[in-house]
Amino acid sequence: MTKAVNVIGAGLAGSEAAWQLAKRGIKVRLYEMRPVKQTPAHHTDKFAELVCSNSLRANILTNAVGVLKEEMRMLDSVIISSADECAVPAGGALAVDRHEFAAKVTERVKKHENVIVMNEEVTEIPEGPTIIATGPLTSKALSEQLRSLTGEDDLYFYDAAAPIIEKDSIDMDKVYLKSRYDKGEAAYLNCPMNEEEFDRFYEGLIGAETVPLREFEKEIFFEGCMPIEVMASRGKKTMLFGPMKPVGLEDPKTGKRPFAVVQLRQDDGAGTLYNIVGFQTHLKWGPQKEVIRLIPGLENAEIVRYGVMHRNTFINSPKVLNATYQFKNRADLFFAGQMTGVEGYVESAASGLVAGINAARYVNGKDPVELPHETAIGSMARYITTANPDNFQPMNANFGLFPELAAKIKAKKERNEQYADRALRTIQNFVKNL
Numbered sequence: 001m002t003k004a005v006n007v008i009g010a011g012l013a014g015s016e017a018a019w020q021l022a023k024r025g026i027k028v029r030l031y032e033m034r035p036v037k038q039t040p041a042h043h044t045d046k047f048a049e050l051v052c053s054n055s056l057r058a059n060i061l062t063n064a065v066g067v068l069k070e071e072m073r074m075l076d077s078v079i080i081s082s083a084d085e086c087a088v089p090a091g092g093a094l095a096v097d098r099h100e101f102a103a104k105v106t107e108r109v110k111k112h113e114n115v116i117v118m119n120e121e122v123t124e125i126p127e128g129p130t131i132i133a134t135g136p137l138t139s140k141a142l143s144e145q146l147r148s149l150t151g152e153d154d155l156y157f158y159d160a161a162a163p164i165i166e167k168d169s170i171d172m173d174k175v176y177l178k179s180r181y182d183k184g185e186a187a188y189l190n191c192p193m194n195e196e197e198f199d200r201f202y203e204g205l206i207g208a209e210t211v212p213l214r215e216f217e218k219e220i221f222f223e224g225c226m227p228i229e230v231m232a233s234r235g236k237k238t239m240l241f242g243p244m245k246p247v248g249l250e251d252p253k254t255g256k257r258p259f260a261v262v263q264l265r266q267d268d269g270a271g272t273l274y275n276i277v278g279f280q281t282h283l284k285w286g287p288q289k290e291v292i293r294l295i296p297g298l299e300n301a302e303i304v305r306y307g308v309m310h311r312n313t314f315i316n317s318p319k320v321l322n323a324t325y326q327f328k329n330r331a332d333l334f335f336a337g338q339m340t341g342v343e344g345y346v347e348s349a350a351s352g353l354v355a356g357i358n359a360a361r362y363v364n365g366k367d368p369v370e371l372p373h374e375t376a377i378g379s380m381a382r383y384i385t386t387a388n389p390d391n392f393q394p395m396n397a398n399f400g401l402f403p404e405l406a407a408k409i410k411a412k413k414e415r416n417e418q419y420a421d422r423a424l425r426t427i428q429n430f431v432k433n434l
Contacts, residue, residue, distance in 0.1 A: 003363045006130040008122045010047040013337030013352030014133035019078035020356025022114035033121040046102035059094040061420040064397040068376035071427045079349040131355050133336040138313040162279040164305040174297035181248035191297040192251050192258035201294045208287035228279045243278025273400040281307035304398040317341045318389040323381040324368035325355040341384040343394040374426045
């Protein structure tokens with residue numbers, strides 16, 4: 001019997017998954033609805049079309065996404081090898097000629113003898129081994145199928161995520177640990193503001209530049225959380241009755257209640273990352289960073305994920321997915337791409353790489369593999385499947401997801417170099433035994 005896998009979606013994740021399957025001798029039915037049916041964001045019928053920036057971000061090993069790319073090179077990624085071939089000057093980043101890049105990925109995947117391309121919309125989840133990699137603009141029909149599969153409460157249609165910062169960049173002399181009214185354990189870091197500091201923050205916030213909404217994203221404000229800048233625009237004191245409410249958060253250093261408080265909540269199991277509670281935002285990244293650094297204690301904040309509010313379709317992976325990218329209730333069904341809660345071009349492709357490897361292993365009767373947590377690929381799989389399911393939000397690659405080093409290193413560049421060295425040694429050993 002012919003061994004075959006359905007791959008739904010020929011974006012970055014689906015193209016990578018199809019490639020990994022095909023090179024392992026597995027027949028692939030790759031479904032892509034474009035050009036028969038277009039999405040609001042795509043403009044061509046090419047695979048792996050980059051609809052936003054042409055940059056795949058950092059290409060240096062002192063950055064986690066640079067380490068991620070190097071790991072993918074070791075695993076023969078069609079996305080990264082194509083990007084390397086189509087690179088344009090971009091300093092320390094890997095940026096591409098987007099048209100040449102999409103054309104190259106399309107050609108390489110289409111021409112593989114084990115890939116059959118089906119240009120049609122998939123409205124039902126197929127039987128048999130399948131990888132779903134339909135991305136943030138999954139069609140309405142398939143979204144309804146996914147809702148039925150995952151449960152009413154475990155499929156989301158937009159990101160409303162607050163910024164996430166590195167704990168090491170917080171000035172702990174200015175913040176204090178406390179929960180409101182001291183209920184339960186002290187679980188929040190609190191950044192207190194006096195009235196002058198609040199006024200300065202408010203003026204910076206309402207004057208900051210926002211990202212224009214696209215037409216298909218405009219329903220978000222009515223269905224989800226309100227952006228912090230929209231809340232501020234409704235009145236200077238509105239935030240004081242919302243996420244910056246100081247009631248019950250007396251500063252133990254002074255014994256008094258601050259004029260306003262910004263709360264930080266732990267975002268990962270290791271306690272290296274904190275999110276800014278209630279600060280989902282549409283601010284552009286540069287202005288967002290400037291505004292965040294107006295908060296006492298966050299003057300030198302290192303942001304690993306900026307706040308976003310945009311159209312996105314993703315599942316509650318901590319509840320429904322294994323770190324192998326397999327669906328918990330159906331062993332022959334895999335998910336890949338932004339739908340899993342990874343964020344970013346490279347991260348999406350990396351998830352497709354793992355899903356492809358494991359789908360091939362499944363049809364060959366082998367156990368699926370989890371990449372080591374010390375690697376960038378493995379750390380992302382671990383995050384999306386072990387994060388708190390009650391407030392799960394997509395995440396991009398960052399060293400905050402890596403297990404801590406054996407020895408604490410204060411200098412950031414040296415610390416990142418050690419993370420990178422450990423990750424690449426680990427992935428080399430993994431590849432040898434794969």
